Amino acid sequence: MASNQQVQQSSMSYPPSPFVWFLLLDSVTGLPYKGTNANKVSVSTSADVADFREAAHLKNSSILTGxxxxxxxxxxxxxxxxxxxxxxxxxKEEPLDPTESLGLLGSKEDMLVVVVPSSSSFPELDQLDQEIKALENSEEYKTLAYKNRVWAVPKPTEQERGEWQLLNEKLAYLKKTEDFYRNAILSMNAHSVKKSDKTRKEYKRDTAIKDERLLLSDVAIKMWERFEFDCVFEDGPSFGDLKRAAGFGNCKDVRDYFQRKARGEVQEDDIKDSLTKEAWIWLIGLNQRVNGLLHDTLITNKDGSLRLVLEHDVYEGGRKVAEELVRTFYGSSKKVDIKDASSDSSSSP
Structure with a gap:
């Protein structure tokens, strides 16, 4: 059995490995590589940048094929x-030297950035990147940069100033071209996001309202199955029934109950405590919103006519009745646009 001294020496020789946090970014777009999020790896306290790089590569090997x-x-x-x-x-910042000690770099608050060669198929961009790096790392560039410092003594010759200007113009052109390709890739990514966003926006407001009401109804049914509270109507529980069973008339009642409960002034209540304060407030607010829409008037189209979309089964036998009702209340000259919900033209704005 190892002595306490041996255990202590062992723990001192092999300290626990710290976590190093990092982001995996695309070299061209600067965006998270293939949708990755912040991640961490465990490395030795004596690790250098190359050690960390290998650990990060291993952690993401499934998406870093090739x-x-x-x-x-x-x-x-x-x-x-x-x-x-x-x-x-x-x-200008340079990447870390692979031989450099990792030290305290890679904290959760100040993560390292691991740059992956872009997965975008723009060989021209790779070529430009190589040309820019070759120019900036050339002896000619470094020498002329040194000689053309503002405080340089002696001052650069006319020829050296001219050569330095030409190099900078060439570098500016290469970077401008590189930006063009980079922006093209970013534009493609943005287009994909907008396309996805457009799909999301095609869910109509009417559909949202219907789903919100179904959610409230579903909550009421599930809660009734648990607590079997009284219902006003025989056809099933409503969210109003649930509110009455809980004793919550509005959001203020919810806040008052949970505040008094925190102070120990009320006994626990199974129905009230089945949901959080935040959930009750959100549901009651949602109920007030959609109920208010039930007491609104018909939607008016841009041409001044009223819009009424009916379910297909209702439309077939009720279109004329609905039209007569609208004209009875709005006047015989009022135009009404009644649509069959099964028709593509019935989609709402």
Whole structure:
């Protein structure tokens, strides 16, 4: 059996591995790579950037097919990553050296950024990126950048200033072209998001109202199955029945009950306590909203006519009756546009 001293020495030799947090970002768009979120890996306290890079690669191996850990670059945080394309004078940030010790980098509040070669099929962009890096890392660029410093002594010659200007113009052109391709990819991504958003918006307001009422009805039915409270109508429980059973007339009643309960002034109530305060307030507010719509008037179309959409079974036998009712109350000259819900033209705005 190991002595206490041996156990202590062992724990000192092998300290618990800390978690290192990171974001996995696309090298071109700067967006989360393939929809990933923040993640973490466990590495040794003596780990360097290359060790972390391998751990991050292993953690995401299923979506990094065909990409090696050596192809990943690491920035100390998102702010540094955002400055990867800045000019030197504007605080351009370089990726971390793979041999650099990880130290305290990668906290939950200031995550590392692991950059993955873009999955977008833009070979021109890859070529431009290589040209920009080659130019910025060339001896000519570094030498002229040093000689053309504002405080340089001696001052650069006319030829050196001219050569430096030409290099900067070339670099600006390459970066402008790179931005063009990058924006094209971002535009494609934005188009996909807008397309998805458009699909979401095609759910009509009428459908939402109907589903909201069904939700309230469903809640009432499920609660009645648990507590069997009294119902006003024989055809089934309503949300109004549930409110009466709970003794909640409005949201103020809900707040008062839970405040008094917190102070120990009331006994627990099975129906009241079956839902949270927030859930009760939300449901009561929703009920007030949709009930109010039941007491509203018919929707008026842009041409001034009234719109009335009827279910197919109701439409077949009730269209003429509905039309007569509308004209009885609105006047014989009032136009009414009655639609069959089974028709594509009946979709509401």
């Amino acid at each position: 990409i090696t850990s050596a192809q990943l670059t690491v920035y100390k945080n998102k702010a540094a990553f955002d400055k990867r394309n800045a000019v030197v004078d504007d605080g």
